[in-house]
Amino acid sequence: MRRLVNRTAVIAGLIAVLAAAGCTQKNNGPAGSAGGGAEGAKHQVAFVPKLQGIPYFEAMNTGGKSAEQALGDVTWLYQGPTQADAAAQTQIVRSFIQRGVQVIVVAPNDPDSMAPVLKEAQAKGIKVMTSDTDAPNSVRDVFVSQASTQKIGEALTDNLLKAMGGKGKYAIVSCGETADNLNSWIKVQQAYTAQKYPQAQIVDVVYAGEDQAKSTQMAADLMNAHPDLTGLVGECTSSAPGVAQAVKDANKIGKVFTVGLGTPQAMKPYLTDGSSSGAILWDVEQLGYLTAWAGDQLATGKALQPVNHVSDKLPSVSWDAATKTLLLGDPLVITKDNADQFNY
Incomplete structure (x- = not known):
């Protein structure tokens, strides 16, 4: 009898936990997003560069981390291949799909080979973006372009x-x-x-x-x-x-x-x-910042405007709805006189 009572108590406890989880699930992010988490949880924006470890993409990572701190509701994730290998990059994207992040951003080594896995991510309810390098024939929702x-x-x-x-x-x-x-x-x-x-x-x-x-x-x-x-x-x-x-x-x-x-x-x-x-x-750190910001907009279901105030450093970022392109700005000319204005 005692064993029966204990078993009944355990089952009742499990039911209560599952019920609570069900209630939490109703408060997830936008409909169709994967792994949304509880209301108030941070949105995971995962960036997969062409190559991890080189100054350029490390600077983008720094910018993404800055956005994470400034925005407050974003968790910025960063992982890329150690060599410029399209197959290795695809595997990393698949690992983020399995993890159930809300947004995946890729700077593809091979846009055409990346397109199918981005479609897989979209089918799982994950928002997909490209940044720095586009995959124009893919299902990406946004391309964050550094300059025209x-x-x-x-x-x-x-x-x-x-x-x-x-x-x-x-x-x-x-x-x-x-x-x-x-x-x-x-x-x-x-x-x-x-x-x-x-x-x-x-x-x-x-x-x-x-x-x-x-x-x-x-x-x-x-x-x-x-x-x-x-x-x-x-x-x-x-x-x-x-x-x-x-x-x-x-x-x-x-x-x-x-x-x-x-x-x-x-x-x-x-x-x-x-x-x-x-x-x-261009300002590579600001490209990373803009990428994280755009991921946050997608995760929360906010519409991009023709001109967007992203931050004090990015007060007027343009959005082209026809091409789904978010444009950082004009290119910069780096010379011996201004190189030290940048720490990457």
Whole structure:
């Protein structure tokens, strides 16, 4: 009899716990969100960069953490592959799906291979975004863009051709062959060079992955293959210092000019010694902040406005509903004089 009474008490207790859980579940986040948690719980925004550990994405992570502190209702999660590997990146996204986060944000190494797993996430009720690099053929709800494709491509071209005197041959050392953002900038550079600088020519485009040493070697090979080459572009934050290092190693400072998409502190030595004429970028930490903020908006079901006051540093961020693009702003030109304004 005593054993029966104890068993009845245990069952009654379990029923009470399940009932309480059911009541809590009704107070979850927006309908359709996964793993919403109790009312008042923080929204998990998980960011999966192309590559973890490089200054660029670590700066985005710093910005995301700043947003976590400022917003109060966001938990910022950050994990990426240790090599620029699309398959490894997909596995990390799947781990976040299994974890049941509210929002997954990806800077995809391969947009097309990422599209199916983003669809899997959406089917589980998870909001999906891209940031820094888009997957335009996916089901993503928002793309957080660092600057317009046209302006980035034009800024790279103008800064290099200014150093080259408006004419001559140059080559591009890019990173991932399938990176949507890099390829879109290259297309702008090709068209813009032909249109504005008829005496200039792009002689080659090569791909070094996210490998700075390989970028340096490829840039050296390009200078050997084209003795009359007078310009190099490093299309990403690993190839920008890579091409400058190649020019420095070849003792061709002032003869071969370079620009690139480089982080300020990585580029500072090259900007100082003249092996780089300029770095085109944006405030990477603010890109991370904006990414976390946008994730919070999605998690809470808030509509983005044509112009959004995100913070004092981001008072007027534009939203294009047709392309589902949230635009950080215009690109910045990093020089030896302003590089120390940024700590990454």
